[in-house]
Structure formats: structure tokens, C-alpha cells
Amino acid sequence: MKKxxxxxxLLALNIDRLMRRIHAELQPRAADFDHHQVGPLGGMxxxxxxxxxxxxxxxxxxxxxxDKSQISRLIQRxxxxxxxxxxxxxxxxxxxxxxxxxxxxxxxxxxxxVLTVIxxxxxxxxxxxxxxxxxxxxxxxxxxxxR
Amino acid sequence: MKKxxxxxxLLALNIDRLMRRIHAELQPRAADFDHHQVGPLGGMxxxxxxxxxxxxxxxxxxxxxxDKSQISRLIQRxxxxxxxxxxxxxxxxxxxxxxxxxxxxxxxxxxxxVLTVIxxxxxxxxxxxxxxxxxxxxxxxxxxxxR
DNA sequence: TATTGTTATACTCTATAACTATA
DNA sequence: TATAGTTATAGAGTATAACAATA
Numbered sequence: 001m002k003k004x005x006x007x008x009x010l011l012a013l014n015i016d017r018l019m020r021r022i023h024a025e026l027q028p029r030a031a032d033f034d035h036h037q038v039g040p041l042g043g044m045x046x047x048x049x050x051x052x053x054x055x056x057x058x059x060x061x062x063x064x065x066x067d068k069s070q071i072s073r074l075i076q077r078x079x080x081x082x083x084x085x086x087x088x089x090x091x092x093x094x095x096x097x098x099x100x101x102x103x104x105x106x107x108x109x110x111x112x113x114v115l116t117v118i119x120x121x122x123x124x125x126x127x128x129x130x131x132x133x134x135x136x137x138x139x140x141x142x143x144x145x146x147r
Numbered sequence: 148m149k150k151x152x153x154x155x156x157l158l159a160l161n162i163d164r165l166m167r168r169i170h171a172e173l174q175p176r177a178a179d180f181d182h183h184q185v186g187p188l189g190g191m192x193x194x195x196x197x198x199x200x201x202x203x204x205x206x207x208x209x210x211x212x213x214d215k216s217q218i219s220r221l222i223q224r225x226x227x228x229x230x231x232x233x234x235x236x237x238x239x240x241x242x243x244x245x246x247x248x249x250x251x252x253x254x255x256x257x258x259x260x261v262l263t264v265i266x267x268x269x270x271x272x273x274x275x276x277x278x279x280x281x282x283x284x285x286x287x288x289x290x291x292x293x294r
Numbered sequence: 295t296a297t298t299g300t301t302a303t304a305c306t307c308t309a310t311a312a313c314t315a316t317a
Numbered sequence: 318t319a320t321a322g323t324t325a326t327a328g329a330g331t332a333t334a335a336c337a338a339t340a
Contacts, residue, residue, distance in 0.1 A: 004282030006275075008266035009194060009259050012169055014285045016191060019166050020212030021289070022159055027309075039329060040308095044163060047156060057299065065167030067332060072300060094298040094339045112156050119155035125291040128153075130284055135151030137273065137281045138161045142168070144272040174332075186306060187331095204322065214309060219323055241316045241321040 018122075025118045033110040036081050036103075041066070043111045045074055049084060049098050050108040056095045083107060165269075172265045180257040183228050183250075188213070190258045192221055196231060196245050197255040203242045230254060 005011075023040055038046060041064075048063050049055055057075065061068045075098065078084050083104035089095035100108065123131055152158075170187060185193060188211075195210050196202055204222065208215045222245065225231050230251035236242035247255065270278055 003279040004284070004286045006270075006278045006282045008263040008270075010198075011270075011282055011285070012262055012266050013191060013194060014282075014289060015162065015166050015169070017210070017212055017289055018285060019162050022162070023308095024212055041330065044160060047160060051157075058297090061299095063164070065164055065171055066330085068299070069301075069333085070331065076300090092298085092340075096299075115159055116155040119159050122288055123153075123155075123158075125287060126284065131153045132150040133280065134284045135153045135158055135161075137151070137277055138158070138165060139151045140272060141269055142161060142164055170331095188307065205320090208322095213307085215322070216310085216324075217308065223323090239317075239321085243322075 021122060022115075022118060025121075026114065029114055033114045035110070036078075036083060036107055038078070038083070038107065041070075042074055042078065045071065046078070046083065046100065046104055046108050047111060050100055050105065054097050054099050056089065056097055058095075060098065078104070168269060169262075169265055172268075173261065176261055180261045182257070183225075183230060183254055185225070185230070185254065188217075189221055189225065192218065193225070193230065193247065193251055193255050194258060197247055197252065201244050201246050203236065203244055205242075207245065225251070 026040065026043075034043070044064060045060065048060050052059070057068065057071060061071045064071065075084065075086070079086060081103075082101055084098050084100050086096040086098050089097050123134075126134070173187065181190070191211060192207065195207050199206070204215065204218060208218045211218065222231065222233070226233060228250075229248055231245055231247050233243045233245050236244050270281075273281070
């Protein structure tokens with residue numbers, strides 16, 4: 001396989017470009033699946049909560065890499081929209097635990113369906129092994145950086 | 148090597164997370180290198196112009212995957228700041244050709260220095276081959292999608 | 295004292311559409 | 318008629334700091 005340039009600046013630009021490709025394909029289809037006007041970040045927030053069942057806000061904030069104030073406001077908006085509920089943790093009164101409602105889970109499913117088509121399309125030219133390798137390296141970089 | 152999950156939704160979330168890690172490390176150091184207050188997108192714009200020498204706006208817009216109106220305004224701001232110049236193409240009066248000034252090139256160098264440290268740090272745990280493979284797959288995905 | 299989450303604020307980024315000018 | 322780039326505008330995303338409540 002031809003080797004790619006590991007020049008760090010180009011690598012950073014290319015990671016951004018890939019993310020933008022995904023957004024650029026999601027955007028025009030928003031009317032079809034974004035029934036609650038959650039937006040791109042909101043979608044990722046719901047996806048992240050859905051992945052984990054019942055989570056505290058701090059974990060979601062860490063997973064998304066955004067500021068807690070930003071996530072806090074999104075959560076309030078989504079609570080008002082009936083996409084999620086929260087309850088105070090029984091063991092720590094400072095902590096709110098989030099769960100998706102039926103409506104929230106439905107929204108997550110619509111997003112996943114569209115995202116699957118888009119991502120599969122983008123990675124179409126890769127073999128199964130190459131996809132697995134790319135995904136594995138990505139996971140390792142993220143995990144190692146967490147420590 | 149352990150295989151990564153190729154579940155498309157997780158892949159998309161992870162690509163976003165990686166981009167956010169880079170931004171999160173750049174942000175607090177902005178005062179040290181962002182002397183002209185160009186911001187993250189502005190930095191990528193300058194990097195993209197620097198990569199190519201003399202470019203028309205449309206190429207830059209395509210490379211960054213943003214809307215042309217957004218890039219148009221940034222370019223005007225940077226022209227006023229003396230970071231770049233533009234001249235009308237001799238062969239097509241509609242086209243503006245962009246070039247960095249000395250000040251713009253210096254700004255690009257500062258950004259590259261910081262970005263190199265951050266990206267190298269993130270990919271630290273990978274072997275040279277793994278880095279090259281990751282970069283190559285990324286380039287292929289972006290290229291194949293262009294057609 | 296430290297941590298969880300909220301509020302306020304200022305700024306940057308994004309999408310859309312309507313526009314001017316050149317081709 | 319089509320393309321390159323601009324302007325206007327509304328909305329979404331971001332960082333920071335100061336804050337209240339709980340630990």
C-alpha cells in the first residue's frame with residue numbers, strides 16, 4: 001500500500017476534512033431525520049447518552065470534548081423537548097443521571113441510520129481489514145491520550 | 148493488532164473526538180502563537196493557502212469543506228490584517244488569486260510548530276508504520292470521495 | 295476546599311439565499 | 318446561462334469566568 005504523509009500539519013488538516021465531509025453530507029438531509037432540531041452537536045450528545053444507558057453529565061462532557069457549560073445548556077433544551085430525563089444520583093446529590101426517553105431513542109435511531117449510510121459510503125473503497133485497522137488505530141490514539 | 152470496531156456511528160464519533168483533542172490542546176496555547184487572532188478556522192485557511200503558494204478562493208473553499216461565504220469574509224479580514232494579498236487572475240477576471248505575505252507566512256510557521264508538537268504527542272504510541280498506514284488510509288478516503 | 299453542574303457573556307463558526315461581476 | 322466571489326442574516330458552537338449546591 002502506498003504510504004501516506006505523516007507530516008503532522010497535513011494529518012491534522014486531513015482529520016478535519018474527513019469530519020467536514022461527514023457534516024457536509026448530513027446537513028442537506030437534516031430535514032429528513034433531525035425531527036427535533038437537535039443539530040450536529042446535539043446529535044452526538046444523544047448518540048453518546050444512548051451508547052451508555054444512564055450517564056452523568058461529566059462523562060458525556062469528557063466523551064464529547066466540549067465545555068460543560070455548552071453541554072449543560074443543550075441538556076436543558078433536550079429535557080424540555082422530552083428527548084431525555086434526568087434524576088439526581090442517589091449516592092451523590094451533585095450528580096445528575098441522564099437517560100433517553102422513547103422519543104430520544106427514536107431520534108438516535110434515525111441519526112444512526114443516516115450516519116451509517118454516509119460513513120459506509122465514505123469508507124467504501126477500503127477493504128474490511130483496512131477499515132478495521134483504521135478504526136483500531138483511532139481507538140488506540142484516543143485511549144492512550146486519555147491517560 | 149487488536150481490531151477496532153467498524154461500527155459507522157462509533158467511527159464518526161471517534162473522528163470528531165480526535166479533532167476535538169487537537170483543538171482542546173491548541174486552545175489554551177492560543178495566546179502563545181495566535182498573534183493575529185486568526186482562530187482555528189483562520190489557522191487552517193492560512194495553512195491551506197501556504198501549502199499551495201498562489202490559489203484561487205474556490206480551491207481553498209473545497210479543501211476546507213466550508214461555505215464560500217464564510218471563507219470570503221475571513222479572507223477579507225486577513226487581507227486587512229496584512230496576512231495575505233490578492234490579485235485578479237490575468238486569465239479570468241472573476242478569479243482572485245491569494246498569496247501569503249511575510250507576516251502570514253510567519254503566522255503559518257508558528258501554527259505549524261505548535262500543531263506538530265500536539266499531533267506528534269497524540270500519535271506518540273504508534274509505530275512509524277502504523278502512523279504511515281493511518282495517514283495513507285485517511286488520504287485515500289478523502290481522495291476517493293472527491294471523484 | 296474540591297467537585298458537579300448552572301448562568302452570563304462575548305465571540306467564532308455555519309448555512310442559506312439573494313446579489314454583483316465576469317465569462 | 319453559468320461561474321467566482323460578496324453581502325446579509327439568523328442560528329449554532331465555543332471558551333471563559335463567576336456562581337450555587339453538595340461533598
